[in-house]
Amino acid sequence: MQTKVATKKLPVEPRVKDPELARASLLTVAAEEFALRGFEGARLELIAQKVGITRAMIYYYFGGREGLYVAVLEDAYGAIWQAEHEIAWEGLDPEAALRALVSFRVGYYIAHPTFVALVSIENQHKAQHLKRAKSVMSSASLSLERTAAALAKGQADGVFRRDIDVVDLYQIIVSLAFFNVANQHTFGAIFGRDASDAGRVRRFVADAVLRYVAADQS
Numbered sequence: 001m002q003t004k005v006a007t008k009k010l011p012v013e014p015r016v017k018d019p020e021l022a023r024a025s026l027l028t029v030a031a032e033e034f035a036l037r038g039f040e041g042a043r044l045e046l047i048a049q050k051v052g053i054t055r056a057m058i059y060y061y062f063g064g065r066e067g068l069y070v071a072v073l074e075d076a077y078g079a080i081w082q083a084e085h086e087i088a089w090e091g092l093d094p095e096a097a098l099r100a101l102v103s104f105r106v107g108y109y110i111a112h113p114t115f116v117a118l119v120s121i122e123n124q125h126k127a128q129h130l131k132r133a134k135s136v137m138s139s140a141s142l143s144l145e146r147t148a149a150a151l152a153k154g155q156a157d158g159v160f161r162r163d164i165d166v167v168d169l170y171q172i173i174v175s176l177a178f179f180n181v182a183n184q185h186t187f188g189a190i191f192g193r194d195a196s197d198a199g200r201v202r203r204f205v206a207d208a209v210l211r212y213v214a215a216d217q218s
Contacts, residue, residue, distance in 0.1 A: 023061070026051045027075045030068055035117035039069055039125060066129065073122065074133045076115050080108055081143045089146075094154030095210055098173075101146055102206040105177035110198055116181045144170055151213070160213045172212060176205040 029050045033042045044065060048055045062068040087104055089097050109116050122130050130136060147170045154160030179187075184195030195201070 022051070022053070026053070026058070026061075026068075027072055031072045031076060031114050031118060034069055034072055034121065035114040038121055039065075039129070042069075044068070066132075070129050070132050073118065073130055074135045076118055077133070077136045077143075078139070080112070080115060081139065083108065084146055085142065087146060089150075094150050094157060094159055097146075097150035097153070098209055098213070099202075099206045101150065102173055102177065102209055103202050105173055106180065106198055106202045106205060109177050109181040110196060113181055116178060119178070120182055147173070154213060159215055161215050161217075164213055169209070169213065173205070173209055176208060177201070180205075 026047070030042070030047050033047050037043070042065070044055050044058055047068075048058055058064070058068055062071055084101070084104055087100055089100050092100060144166055148166045151160060151164060151166055151169055155162050155164075180195050180201050184193075187193055188195060
């Protein structure tokens with residue numbers, strides 16, 4: 001008589017025709033769901049349904065809600081930094097380069113309100129999930145490269161002040177451009193401002209930034 005030996009079944013990896021395409025689609029849908037309902041409120045079942053996978057696959061690939069959310073943050077930050085790094089500014093003088101950076105940020109936030117929402121949500125969580133996003137933490141310096149290069153060129157040419165910290169300059173650009181979208185409904189309701197008017201926002205943010213960095217403050 002043969003004795004049956006119980007064996008533990010190992011998880012079978014789901015078969016996906018195009019894993020990279022499926023992952024990209026999943027992150028896009030998940031980003032929209034997290035941005036709409038927050039970290040706790042996002043429904044994994046709905047995310048899986050929209051992508052055409054099972055909820056079990058989310059756990060298989062990301063380990064659950066937090067793992068998926070961290071992956072969404074990494075993807076979102078990676079996308080904006082990569083896009084900023086690809087700005088064509090060969091031959092631009094320092095002032096024009098800063099205007100290009102401002103223009104990019106203003107336009108990107110308007111075109112990607114999901115990113116703005118995700119950043120706002122993560123601030124509510126005191127960046128506890130972002131700190132787990134290893135690719136964001138290790139690549140943070142990449143987000144400063146263009147700003148640092150423009151600042152250094154302007155300082156070398158004598159048109160920008162030499163006492164400016166690059167993170168301070170970066171913060172001003174990001175803050176003003178981000179505010180335009182993050183507070184569009186409240187600020188718009190009170191003052192009647194249209195956050196989608198990118199031209200106006202680009203002009204006043206760029207003017208503010210250039211006045212801040214100008215060597216001649218008279």
